[in-house]
Amino acid sequence: MKLKHLAGACVLGLTSFALSAPMAAAFCGFYVAKADTDLFNDASKVVLVRDDERTVITMASDYRGEASEFAMVVPVVDVPEREQINVANPGLVDHLDEYTAPRLVEYYDENPCMLARRNKSITVTSAGIPEMVMESAPMEAEDLGVTIEAEYEVGEYDILILSAEESDGLITWLNQENYRIPDGAEEVVGAYLKRGMKFFVAKVNLERHSGSSVLRPIQVAYEDENFMLPIRLGTVNAEGKQELFVFAITREGRVETTNYKTVKLPSNMDVPIFVKDEFGEFYKAMFEHQTEKENGKAVFMEYAWDMSWCDPCAANPLSASELRELGVMWLDEGPQDEIRPMPRPRPGFGGPQPVDAFVTRLHVRYDGQTFPEDLNFQVTGDRENYQGRYVLRHPWRGDYGQCEAAGEYAQTLVERWDTEADSLAKLTGWELDEIKQKMADGGFSAAAVGVTEPKPKRKWWQRLWGN
Amino acid sequence: MTGLFKAVNKDARHWQILALSGLFSISLTTSDFGAQPLALLAAITGAMFAQAVGTVWVNARKETRCARSGSYWRGSSLVAGVVGWFAGFQWKSALITSLSLSILLRANSIWFWLAAGFIGVSAKFLVRYRGKHLFNPACIGIVVVSLLGGSAAWVSPGQWGQAPIFAAFAIGFAALVLSSAKRLDIALGFLAGFAAMLFGRALYLGDPMTIPVHQLQSGALLVFAFFMITDPRSTPDSRIARLIFAFAVAAFAAWLSWEYHIRGAMLYALASLALLSPILDRLLPARRFEWTSTKGPQNEAQTPRGGVRPRPHIVRA
Numbered sequence: 007m008k009l010k011h012l013a014g015a016c017v018l019g020l021t022s023f024a025l026s027a028p029m030a031a032a033f034c035g036f037y038v039a040k041a042d043t044d045l046f047n048d049a050s051k052v053v054l055v056r057d058d059e060r061t062v063i064t065m066a067s068d069y070r071g072e073a074s075e076f077a078m079v080v081p082v083v084d085v086p087e088r089e090q091i092n093v094a095n096p097g098l099v100d101h102l103d104e105y106t107a108p109r110l111v112e113y114y115d116e117n118p119c120m121l122a123r124r125n126k127s128i129t130v131t132s133a134g135i136p137e138m139v140m141e142s143a144p145m146e147a148e149d150l151g152v153t154i155e156a157e158y159e160v161g162e163y164d165i166l167i168l169s170a171e172e173s174d175g176l177i178t179w180l181n182q183e184n185y186r187i188p189d190g191a192e193e194v195v196g197a198y199l200k201r202g203m204k205f206f207v208a209k210v211n212l213e214r215h216s217g218s219s220v221l222r223p224i225q226v227a228y229e230d231e232n233f234m235l236p237i238r239l240g241t242v243n244a245e246g247k248q249e250l251f252v253f254a255i256t257r258e259g260r261v262e263t264t265n266y267k268t269v270k271l272p273s274n275m276d277v278p279i280f281v282k283d284e285f286g287e288f289y290k291a292m293f294e295h296q297t298e299k300e301n302g303k304a305v306f307m308e309y310a311w312d313m314s315w316c317d318p319c320a321a322n323p324l325s326a327s328e329l330r331e332l333g334v335m336w337l338d339e340g341p342q343d344e345i346r347p348m349p350r351p352r353p354g355f356g357g358p359q360p361v362d363a364f365v366t367r368l369h370v371r372y373d374g375q376t377f378p379e380d381l382n383f384q385v386t387g388d389r390e391n392y393q394g395r396y397v398l399r400h401p402w403r404g405d406y407g408q409c410e411a412a413g414e415y416a417q418t419l420v421e422r423w424d425t426e427a428d429s430l431a432k433l434t435g436w437e438l439d440e441i442k443q444k445m446a447d448g449g450f451s452a453a454a455v456g457v458t459e460p461k462p463k464r465k466w467w468q469r470l471w472g473n
Numbered sequence: 474m475t476g477l478f479k480a481v482n483k484d485a486r487h488w489q490i491l492a493l494s495g496l497f498s499i500s501l502t503t504s505d506f507g508a509q510p511l512a513l514l515a516a517i518t519g520a521m522f523a524q525a526v527g528t529v530w531v532n533a534r535k536e537t538r539c540a541r542s543g544s545y546w547r548g549s550s551l552v553a554g555v556v557g558w559f560a561g562f563q564w565k566s567a568l569i570t571s572l573s574l575s576i577l578l579r580a581n582s583i584w585f586w587l588a589a590g591f592i593g594v595s596a597k598f599l600v601r602y603r604g605k606h607l608f609n610p611a612c613i614g615i616v617v618v619s620l621l622g623g624s625a626a627w628v629s630p631g632q633w634g635q636a637p638i639f640a641a642f643a644i645g646f647a648a649l650v651l652s653s654a655k656r657l658d659i660a661l662g663f664l665a666g667f668a669a670m671l672f673g674r675a676l677y678l679g680d681p682m683t684i685p686v687h688q689l690q691s692g693a694l695l696v697f698a699f700f701m702i703t704d705p706r707s708t709p710d711s712r713i714a715r716l717i718f719a720f721a722v723a724a725f726a727a728w729l730s731w732e733y734h735i736r737g738a739m740l741y742a743l744a745s746l747a748l749l750s751p752i753l754d755r756l757l758p759a760r761r762f763e764w765t766s767t768k769g770p771q772n773e774a775q776t777p778r779g780g781v782r783p784r785p786h787i788v789r790a
Contacts, residue, residue, distance in 0.1 A: 197678040232734035258624040259581065262506065264631045264736045265688070270505040301635055307505075378683035384736050387581040387625035388506075 049249035051099055052235060055333035056256050056385060059229045062333025066099040066223035073162075073210040076221060077185045080206040081198040081236050084228070085155045085167045092225040093161035098332055099223055102253050104321035106309035106367040108271070108394030110285050111318055115402040118415035145182065150175035155204060161222060162215040168205045172196075176205065185209070191242045198236070227333060233383045241374035247302075252368040252381070255329070257336055259389040260310045261366040265382045268368070269304040271296060275429045276397045276422070278445050288396075288434060293369065295435035302376040309367035310392040314360040318395075326361055334363055364389060399426075406456055416455040423450050486565040492648030493572035493700060496641050500576055500692070503637045506629055508575045512586045516571035516578075519590025520610070524567040527598035529558050566610075567594055569700070573611035576696055577740075578618070580626040589614035589626075597706075605754070605761075607747040609704045616744040619737075628737035630693035638690045645699035656703035662716040664689075664698050666723035667739075674731070697739045709750050711759035718753055722746055 053064040065078070147154060151171035158165045170176035173196035177187050185207060187195075198205075208224060240248045254261035262268040271293070281288045296306065313323055330337055370377070399422070406416040423445055431438040445451060481487045500507035567590075574589050593614025597606045619626045633641065649657050671685035702708065702722060709715050726742035729735045 193679050193681070197680050200678050234734075262629065262631070264629070265691075266631050267504070267634050268506060268632065303635060374681075375683070378681060378687050382631075382734075382736070384627060385624050386579065386627050386629075387622070388579075389581065 049251060050240070051103065051251045051253070053099060053102060053253045053255065053332055054233075054235070054261075054383075055335070056233055056254065056261070056383075057336050059231050060227075060335055061230060061233070062225060062227045062335065064094055064099060064223045064225045064332055066096065073215050073221065074212055077207065077209040078224070079180070079185060079187070079239060081203045081239070082167070082206045082226075082228075083201075083203050083230065085204060086206075086226055086228060088156075088158050088160075090227045091158060091160050091165060092227075093163065093222040094225050094331060096220050096222050098324075098328055099253075101321060101324060101328065102332070102365070103251070105316065105319070105323060106253060106311070106365060107320050108273075108289055108308055108396070109318060109320045110282060110396050110398060112282070112398045112400065114400045115415075117402050117404060118411045119409040145178065147179055150179045152176050152179045159211065159214070160224070162210050163208045163224060164211045165206065165208045165224075168207060170199055170205075173199055180207065188242050191239065194238045194242055197238075225333060227335075233385070235381045235383070237370075237372060237377060237380055238374075241372065241377065247371045247373050250370040250372065252366075252370070254366045254368065254383065254385075255313070255332065255334055255363050256366075256385045257362055257364070258385050259364050259387050260307075261368070261383050261385055262307075263305045263368070263381055264384050265379055266377065267300065267304045269296070269300060269306055270392060271306045271308050271369070271394050272433055273392070273394050274397070275433065276399055276426050277430050277433070278423070278426045278441065278448075278450060279398050279400060280444055280448050281396065281430070282398055288430075291434040291436060293371070295433065297371050298435075302371065302373075305381070306369045307366060307392065308369050308394045309365065310388075310390070311365055312389065312391060313363040313365050316393075323361075329361060329363055334361075337361065337363075401450070401455075419455055420452045484565065486569060488648045489569050489700060490565065490572070492644045493569060493576065495644045496576055496696065497572055499637045499641055499644075500633070503634055504632045506579065506632050511583060512578075512580075513571060513575035515583045515586040516574040516590040517568065519587040519592075520567040520571045520574075520594045521564065521590075523591045523594035523598070524563060525559065527594065528560075528562045530598065532558055532560055566597075570594060570610040570614070573696060573700055574614055577611070577628055577693060577737075578615050578626065579629045580618070580622065582625065585618050585622055585626040589618045592617050602751045603754075605751065606707055607750065608744060609701050609707045609747075612701050612740050612743050613747075615737075615740055628693060628740065630691045630737055633690070633692035633695075635690065638692060638695065641692065641695055645695055649699055649703065656705055656708075656715075658712055659708055659715040659719045660698045660703050662719035663702050663723050664694075666720040667694070667698075667727065670723060670727040674727075693737055694739065697743070701740075702743060707747065707750060709753040709757065709759075710761055711753075711757040714753035714757040714759070718746070718749060721749060 051066040053062075053066070055062040055064075065080070152175055153169045154166055155169050156165075156167040168176065168179075170179075173192045176195060176199070177191060180187050195205075206226070210221065235252065237248070237250065240250075252261075277288070293306070297304070313329070316323055324332075326337055370381070401419050402415065404412070406412045427438060427441045427445060430436065430441050442451070446454070481491070497508050497513065501509070570593050571590055574586055574593065578586060578589055580586065589611075591614075593608075593610035593612075596608045596613045597610045600607045615628060619628065649660055668685065668689055671688050672682070674680075675682060675685045702719060709718050722739070722742050725746060726739040729738035729742055735741060
């Protein structure tokens with residue numbers, strides 16, 4: 007049996023949002039930046055595991071409101087069987103979120119007077135993410151042309167698979183059942199119905215709900231040749247832009263959108279030290295600014311990596327059992343290492359064991375204007391690793407007059423800080439003057455290192471003979 | 474200035490090469506997953522090699538035929554030695570194929586571009602019907618390597634931002650108007666057919682018109698419409714037949730992408746409808762297209778059509 011077009015982002019309603027608590031990377035000691043809690047509002051997190059036509063979708067929610075108010079509505083192409091639906095441990099998606107999040111790395115300069123210079127690096131963690139949006143339906147279903155194709159109880163959820171003749175009837179019925187469908191949803195619902203799609207609707211059964219504040223992610227396993235995620239229902243409620251994170255796990259490599267431009271989030275830049283204290287703000291501002299630069303029409307790739315390892319790690323790689331729970335169905339299947347490039351596990355950075363899985367983290371901010379169509383994906387054979395990584399370089403502090411090298415070092419510091427300020431301004435759109443002021447306040451200015459003003463850069467011939 | 478224009482205008486392919494180079498640069502500079510110079514080099518290597526082998530093969534066949542018919546003395550058509558063997562070496566066509574390949578095809582190994590260039594141009598020499606090749610070389614190259622390569626070779630239709638796509642459309646359109654290929658009809662026919670299908674579907678589904686408008690902003694669609702389906706060598710000769718062909722490809726492409734969700738469906742549609750072109754040529758015959766606008770020596774590396782070549786007059790004492 008085939009179940010098509012399952013999707014998560016199209017959940018309707020309110021949102022709360024939470025942030026995965028960043029974990030300190032264990033391997034090099036220092037615990038640096040902690041991301042702020044209110045990073046992105048109205049965010050959904052969807053994990054898509056894809057192998058050929060086999061797909062497992064996990065739709066996570068950090069919904070913190072009343073459980074009775076929670077509901078989700080997702081268009082699907084076929085009626086799933088009971089065994090195709092599951093609820094997952096909420097920690098899974100959080101772990102994946104932490105593992106793939108943009109990260110901050112620190113390096114410490116050593117005393118320039120000592121010849122042997124070596125850099126130490128430290129990792130930090132990162133901006134976590136938010137989650138999913140949900141909400142919570144006396145004419146008879148039949149009179150409205152609505153058919154209940156299946157009815158399941160899965161974990162704390164009551165799940166219905168609905169088909170309908172008309173969008174009006176379906177919406178009326180859903181509203182009667184306390185699913186608050188926003189105005190203007192008729193067209194979108196109608197378009198899905200005309201394509202022969204069904205609707206997967208879930209709400210929490212309070213009798214089976216443990217009372218815990220966290221609702222577990224819903225998973226559905228299905229087969230479909232079309233690799234897509236319906237997002238249009240999410241654009242109906244005009245509460246501004248929606249935030250969506252897609253974590254796509256495949257055997258082959260990176261996943262990209264085929265009907266929207268995929269863009270790498272700018273990465274590997276040196277940024278001023280103060281970013282450490284406001285990494286969440288930085289990430290948010292940067293994402294906002296980069297989105298504007300693409301006129302709001304791009305899908306941002308924040309991470310693409312072989313899941314056997316990481317460097318630096320924002321969180322440990324997922325274990326094989328975690329991957330299996332997320333739906334990675336090929337781990338137990340036959341010989342896997344025929345032609346595939348061997349993963350490169352590194353001591354200290356690797357996971358429990360090498361796994362044949364590649365993750366792509368995509369971040370989309372969308373509304374009906376900028377993203378009129380559902381997201382279409384394709385799996386590519388590109389296994390080039392990419393990560394959102396930002397670097398802090400701590401200067402050496404001491405007497406800059408103790409040797410000639412130290413004096414020159416102080417000069418380079420000033421130049422370096424100018425570059426850092428420039429790149430931060432370019433990344434986030436923040437005012438350059440404010441950045442420089444903030445840096446100066448923290449002791450990162452010419453005055454702070456005793457250089458009255460930066461000397462003009464020496465010409466190459468001046469450096470040549472040392473005069 | 475006018476001299477330069479005339480020089481470029483002498484051959485329709487000059488405009489195409491200029492325009493495709495522009496598109497290549499746009500893709501290279503504005504996309505994180507865009508065209509790569511190394512891929513272009515690989516495609517050129519593959520395509521030029523196949524073109525060279527093909528040219529020598531065609532010349533050798535010509536030579537044998539002449540020798541057999543006894544109308545030439547042996548060696549007459551190849552007087553200039555190596556230069557003679559390479560007479561009619563169509564490097565411009567091979568370059569156009571390579572540029573299209575590097576703009577449209579993505580792969581995880583450089584060999585795929587090399588293979589696509591080689592396969593595409595080889596098909597030009599090997600798969601022919603009545604002196605015309607059936608497949609557009611870049612199209613068949615991409616289709617074959619992506620079918621063989623699985624996820625290792627793919628087409629990225631969505632990797633053009635909005636501003637680049639408009640610039641690219643302008644360049645493509647200008648090139649087509651300027652070129653003497655007179656193939657604007659098929660490009661516009663295809664675009665109109667495809668757009669009609671997208672808008673029709675949106676109307677049927679009750680979708681907002683922003684959806685088909687968005688779907689038309691695709692880099693792959695653009696390169697396809699302006700530089701592939703317009704290939705005069707693999708499309709029908711008469712205008713009516715060309716329009717029928719364009720609509721057929723548009724309809725088949727739409728069906729493939731709606732029913733089977735194939736990414737880059739246009740390429741598959743064009744490759745599978747290649748046989749339609751000779752059929753339409755038979756039903757609606759018209760004058761064969763030639764690349765160069767001036768009446769020069771006919772040196773396209775194609776199978777000669779019967780004894781058109783003038784016989785040398787041998788005077789004996």
